[in-house]
Amino acid sequence: MKRNESKKLTSNMEDYLEAIAALKKKKGVVRVRDISCLMDVKTPSVTAALSTLSEKGLVLHERYGYVEVTSEGERLARGVQGRHDMLLEFLTKILNIAPKIAAEDACKMEHSISPQTFQKLTKFIKFVETCPDGDRPDWLKGFDYYYKTGKRLKCKTRVTKQKNNTVD
Amino acid sequence: MKRNESKKLTSNMEDYLEAIAALKKKKGVVRVRDISCLMDVKTPSVTAALSTLSEKGLVLHERYGYVEVTSEGERLARGVQGRHDMLLEFLTKILNIAPKIAAEDACKMEHSISPQTFQKLTKFIKFVETCPDGDRPDWLKGFDYYYKTGKRLKCKTRVTKQKNNTVD
DNA sequence: CAGATATGTTAGACTTGCTTAACAAATAAA
DNA sequence: TTTATTTGTTAAGCAAGTCTAACATATCTG
The missing domain is CATH 1.10.10.10 (Winged helix-like DNA-binding domain superfamily/Winged helix DNA-binding domain)
Incomplete structure (x- = not known):
């Protein structure tokens, strides 16, 4: 026993x-x-x-x-694979990281991510992918733009305070 | 030599x-x-x-x-520490993960994250934290709400198609 | 200053995981 | 069916990293 x-x-x-x-x-x-x-x-x-x-x-x-x-x-294998798939999706779909790099990262991170983080990220992905805006929510397109140019697209909602947004 | x-x-x-x-x-x-x-x-x-x-x-x-x-x-140490800090910030500030859990995850992930992912995430954090909406952009508050309730706050911008958003 | 205590090193053993070399079993082909 | 090939296992050894036990050095304190 x-x-x-x-x-x-x-x-x-x-x-x-x-x-x-x-x-x-x-x-x-x-x-x-x-x-x-x-x-x-x-x-x-x-x-x-x-x-x-x-x-x-x-x-x-x-x-x-x-x-x-x-x-x-x-x-157990499903657990590992699930973490892998989720990470891969997050890295490729949300952060827009090249599939090859993303796969390598996912392979390593799948072993270290906690259940809490797994759950949060899973929901985050779902939140993004079920967004009524379509494929990629507007704010995420805003990030794509910001990543490329360092500049922020004009915000449609209320603007309370403007902080600096420099490129480095 | x-x-x-x-x-x-x-x-x-x-x-x-x-x-x-x-x-x-x-x-x-x-x-x-x-x-x-x-x-x-x-x-x-x-x-x-x-x-x-x-x-x-x-x-x-x-x-x-x-x-x-x-x-x-x-x-080298600065590199590792930088990855750690960035991950910790992402996990706590953006995903709202408990500091202790986030720290543990960051400690492990700091060794496996690629430069590409590091750069993307760094920018992503900056994008969020310099958002004119204030502390936490509206869409991120939308995620907080979605995470808690499984429901999506009404979208202020155009709605093209509505997908299902169930809780699991 | 001399003994007691704290700190650091060395030696040796164990674990995980990898390799090569040699051998054993199974499969394919003559 | 007998040989050749592929596949799998065992044995032995290496590397990284940990530990305990024993020893060495430094420091503190009477």
Whole structure:
């Protein structure tokens, strides 16, 4: 009754789990080779990782066999993937960051973001994307303009006090 | 002429350097003990880290002496600290995340954020904080409201199409 | 100044994660 | 079916970072 499900995964193990779940979804079956290719590590690293994840009850793996993900593994993988997707969306859609850069950032940040921040950002994205203004709310277009030119578009609403808005 | 300034620091070394620079700024002199307390590690870990940072030319440290930061070390530390501060500001001021949580997130994300994302977010914060609307632009207040209630405040500007905005 | 205390270093061990080299099993092809 | 190829595992070792235990230096205090 003392299973080694010490909950907390390292970033690396989260990466392996995420990759495995993604491969499962995409290809149906998952082999050591697939994981090693996707993650750009050698196969012995994968074997080692699988042994760790097995002990934690997140994957099933018999010698020379396919890799299966347990339901608990699924659950965790969905969490990581969810954080990744959300971050990617925030970076590309809202901040307008180049997809490649955004993907790299998302890959690293997905391991460190707290549930609170995840929730806030998720809502923030939703807030932006369901805006009646259309694709991109006016204020966000205002940011695009500000980012490019350093200047602020004329504000349509009340102006209480004007602060400096210099370019650096 | 072959100094070991292999540029890229690990997250951990970035943390040490950041802590050292912060202590220097705050207390004037930096001892191993201070670093070990601040970072919650034992002193031998600090000694080892200092040896690494010394080799890279980022700190100066003689046996049993104070720790000094080189100008290159300063420069790097400022970078890390800058990312930290920016992230903290974004999380607390814009997303309204509790300071403690925000600080934890910032501590981890400060190591993984790309220059591009740093720049975008920096501008985004500036865009928000120099908004003529006052402390917090109207659209951001709109987000606060949306976050709390799941409902969208009436939009003052043109409404092209209304999408669903459910709470989950 | 000399002992007690605080601080710093060294040595050795452990963990995580990676590698290469050698071996073992499974699959494909002759 | 026997060989060749691909795939997977084991073993051994390296690097970063942590720790504890033992030792060394500095500093404080009587």
